Amino acid sequence: MTPISLASGYGNFAVPEVALAAASHALTDAQQHHAPLSVSPAAGLPVLREALAERYRQRGAAGVGAGQVVVTAGAKTGLFALLSELLQPGDEVLLPTPNWFGFFELVRRAGGTLRTLPLPAAGNYALTPDTLRAALTPATRLLIISNPNNPSGRVYSHAEWMDLLAVTAEFPQLWVLSDEIYEGISFGQAPVPTLLALPDPGQRHVVVSGFSKSLALAGWGVGCLVAPPALAEAVAARLFATGVPVPVPAQLAALAATRHADEIGAGLCAQLAPNRQLLLDALADLPGAPASAVPEGTYYVFADFTRFLATELPAAEASAQLVQRLAAAGVEVVDGATCGAPGFVRLSYAVEEAPLREAVTRLRQVLLGN
Structure with a gap:
């Protein structure tokens, strides 16, 4: 039996032609001139930084300038550099969950103390101002919100952000970090708001x-x-001291993609839409499927399988057992326990249709004991 992975965080997307062309041109130019590739400044190519700033200005963040933008070797590198600059021993990071499992280790390695704030699926993972205010303490240095959220697909609206920021303003020592890496994968009526526009x-x-x-x-x-400029400069200095800049061909590919971001995002959502509906329909057809809000963003569905857990085991252990059973049947998923929600599983539909259909069949057989 060939395993089918619905666990990957990467989609099955073709590289945009404009990005390939931009990177290829840089490589061809170096070959034709028998010259080395140029080396970027630590903070990134000025033209890419300006294009990113302009992209945020188009999304309503009128005051963003290129000096606030740092290009990093993947988002994780940027997160770790940022956390390392912000956190001191004993500083607390508040993370509403479910959330991306990578934050746990990043905060630990940066010297912070992570504290979770579990949000219920029954309330569509709403984070209310009162809940947030009760969770913050004088030791809380950073609040992390993913928008859209990985794994739940929850999108926080402009109005929800405004209500939450009215609370964070009461804590002058508090920083707010918005992870917006999935902002272009959205099926809601309104665009995903960026924190920078607030x-x-x-x-x-x-x-x-x-x-x-x-x-x-x-x-x-x-x-x-x-x-903010001083923090951006500090992060760039840390990256200069501890690593190397992102290679120029990759940055030029990113520049081309940035300039065509709306077009690329719309194409990805159109590609994903049929599989999204297929998976949602299949999960809704399972016996006892709970009523739940449809995820607006990302290419995941965070499925509630708590009703299929072994009741004699602790929740985390039972969740791991279920994930192992699915793996034995040839379906790889992300255990929701790693995201703060045992009994849930993260399922990606950014795969080909035929494997997704087969994975759904196998999943149903395991859950129903067929």
Whole structure:
């Protein structure tokens, strides 16, 4: 039996032609002139930084300038550099869950203490101002929100952000980080809002993003962050001291993708839509399927399989057992316990249709004991 992976965080997207052409031109030019590739400044090519700033200005962040943008070797590198600059021993990071499992280790390695804030699926993972206010303490240095959320696909609206920021403004020591790497994969009626377009009187808002999800550049190793100028400069200095700049051909590919971001994102959503509906329909057809909000963003469905867990085991152990059973049947998934929600599984539909249909059949057989 050939395993089918619905666990990967990368989609099955073709590299955009404009990005391939831009990178190829840089390589061909070096070959034709028998010259080395040029080396980028640590913070990234000025033309890419300006294009990214312009992209955020088009999305409503009128004050963003190129000096606030840092190009990083993938979003994870940018996150770690940022966390390392912000956190001191004992600083607390508040993470509403479910959320991307990578934050746990990144915060630990940066010297912070991560505290989760579990949000219920029954409430569509709403984070209310009262819930947030009760969770924040004087030791909380950073609040992380993923928008759209990985794994749930939840998108926080402009109005929801405004309500939450009214609370964070009460804590002058608090930074707010928005992970927006999936912002172009959205099926809602309104575009995903960027934190950068919202009021930031204390200059404590930061956005981290990348090109592997919404712009189909998985494997190219390009990310970015946008921060207040002093913090952006500190992150760039850290990256200069600890690594190398993103290769120029990859940055030029990212530049081309940035200039065609709306077109690329629309194409990806059109490609994903049939599989999205296929998976949602299949999950709704399972016995006892709970009523739940349809995920607006990302290319995941965070399926509630708590009703299929072994009741004699602790939740995390039972969740792992279920994931192992699915793997034995040839379906690889992400255990929701790693995201703070045992009994849920993250299923990607950014795969070919035929394997997805087969995976759904296998999944149903395991869950129903057929």
